[in-house]
Amino acid sequence: MRGMIGEITAALGANGLILRGGFLFPHHDGAPHGVSGAPAKSVLLVGQASAAPWPHFLRWREEQPQAIANPLDNWSRQVIGAVAEKFGARAVSPSDKPYLPFQQWAVRAEGLKPSPLGILMHPQYGLWHAYRGALLFEEEIALPEPCEAIHLCDACVEKPCLKSCPIDAYSTEGFAYQPCLAHVRGANGGPCRTGGCLDRNACPYGTSYRYPAEVQAFHMAAFAGL
Template structure:
């Protein structure tokens, strides 16, 4: 059995009610150690779910307003699991999350599904969304589903000579070779880190691509606060 194009369209409609979108998919090779599907048998296909820009934010905020104060340690992850899990149940799939332990190779899956490559910041560069997108989960199917072939894309970072994303951080946390996690975290938590806490990573905001999808300051502040608690 192969689920038709209508299955993907139905999933897209269900996700759109929460500001989420399908983010491409792929078929596991016959000799690949695929994760389990809904029944425990190896999955045949994966369909990634995520966002472009901050479209889920108002949906998430409405949900969060109905939760007891400080009752959820990771509210965005909890919301994503609930929403994507309900869609998975509706379409006979198993939902998995980037935060599941042991970790699943979500970045490799995304590169496989959408043919994207990492930016110097590690975030995958999208030809339309720039750095302003995310993956919130995946649906694993034990049956074949219709999956459009991903388009070959230009890696925008290869066309960017100035690399402003490597020149805006006050503590030079990012370089071509590494991410200075300790330096970044210390700065964000310290007295000089207020611009980062209020408006997000300065290096990420310096990237000129996908500006129309840039997260608003309150969304970036939310993510930065989550990072600073690590």
């Protein structure tokens, strides 16, 4: 099994993706189906740290029609789907409908907790990581249970992530989606559109993994529908 995990890791790494932990579904109750339609027994999460997949995505994007919708989701599905096919798994995506509980899976797989922005805080990557998909297996894959990760937000007294947005989109009350969207689309939202969320960028952790401005601008444009 370790050999297969190593091969999956290498296959994903060829496109800048990494394994983000996994677990066994308890008694397989409510587990999504695997490749044959039977309930899955194991899940391996796939994601990224920093913007490592970006150059691979850009090369793929150059070969696609300009009007393709949701290109990053499509690229992720294609890459992860090829790995799934090779190893007899079913690939699923966070944007698949009906939605699967990816955030809950991530919490269980890596022992992380949400930051005040809702993004899971990673003890090494900070807020600069993402989950791009998962591999569902109809066999049990033995993985160690994750230890609860140090939650860096607990040690952060100043909470700059709640003080940098010009419209206070994030607060202890949650995320003000519509005001944020209107601001990013509006005349004063240029810094957010070109450099990314000011609150996210204010976080002092994992800064060496921060996405470059062009990557953040891509995600903000997708968020704003621009």
